[in-house]
Amino acid sequence: xxxxxxxxxxxxxxxxxxxxxxxxxxxxxxxxxxxxxxxxxxxxxxxxxxxxxxxxxxxxxxxxxxxxxxxxxxxxxxxxxxxxxxxxxxxxxxxxxxxxxxxxxxxxxxxxxxxxxxxxxxxxxxxxxxxxxxxxxxxxxxxxxxxxxxxxxxxxxxxxxxxxxxxxxxxxxxxxxxxxxxxxxxxxxxxxxxxxxxxxxxxxxxxxxxx
Ligand SMILES: [Fe+2]
Ligand SMILES: [Fe+2]
Numbered sequence: 001x002x003x004x005x006x007x008x009x010x011x012x013x014x015x016x017x018x019x020x021x022x023x024x025x026x027x028x029x030x031x032x033x034x035x036x037x038x039x040x041x042x043x044x045x046x047x048x049x050x051x052x053x054x055x056x057x058x059x060x061x062x063x064x065x066x067x068x069x070x071x072x073x074x075x076x077x078x079x080x081x082x083x084x085x086x087x088x089x090x091x092x093x094x095x096x097x098x099x100x101x102x103x104x105x106x107x108x109x110x111x112x113x114x115x116x117x118x119x120x121x122x123x124x125x126x127x128x129x130x131x132x133x134x135x136x137x138x139x140x141x142x143x144x145x146x147x148x149x150x151x152x153x154x155x156x157x158x159x160x161x162x163x164x165x166x167x168x169x170x171x172x173x174x175x176x177x178x179x180x181x182x183x184x185x186x187x188x189x190x191x192x193x194x195x196x197x198x199x200x201x202x203x204x205x206x207x208x209x210x211x
Contacts, residue, residue, distance in 0.1 A: 013127055014074045016118065020134070021065035022081035023111075024058050027144075030089055030103055031055035038096045043151065050147045057140045064133055071129070092174050097155055101170035104148020105193065106179065111141050112187040113180075138187075145191035164196050171201055178203030 092099040122131040
């Protein structure tokens with residue numbers, strides 16, 4: 001897949017919004033999948049309330065992005081899409097802790113790291129509508145990461161596991177590669193995700209730093 005870049009060109013903005021719309025569509029399915037697949041772990045009612053709310057917000061995000069694509073004379077489905085999120089879902093289908101560690105607490109947290117720069121690029125390109133939409137999504141995603149962290153810790157507590165050590169274990173086993181800095185420490189800490197979780201898993205190669 002080509003790298004996503006939000007430049008001044010309409011095509012590059014469409015490519016960016018299309019890629020995010022695809023992530024949001026997968027995120028709807030992933031929230032429902034979490035509810036259905038791991039219900040046998042018998043989490044409390046609040047678990048289901050949280051993830052139904054997440055699914056609802058992901059659907060709103062997808063819908064708003066699809067509308068924005070229409071306004072830019074494009075449509076969701078026009079472009080090929082990256083399958084990374086769904087691959088992560090398949091790999092973690094048998095492990096509740098791995099699913100929570102990799103999907104909300106690696107991939108959605110990564111969204112918090114990269115979104116502010118995307119918003120900045122869209123603003124510099126004069127696309128205020130798209131920038132405002134990404135800003136709204138960014139705020140909602142902080143709460144999704146927080147829900148992931150809350151339920152990850154709940155499962156850990158139930159099995160008398162250390163959340164930080166268990167996170168390291170599951171990410172190393174189920175997520176290919178290291179976590180890419182720089183991290184959005186402010187947004188991550190708003191979601192209750194302290195550096196103890198992610199800093200030890202960060203890669204520090206020059207190649208990655210240049211990306
Ligand atoms: Fe979303
Ligand atoms: Fe989300």
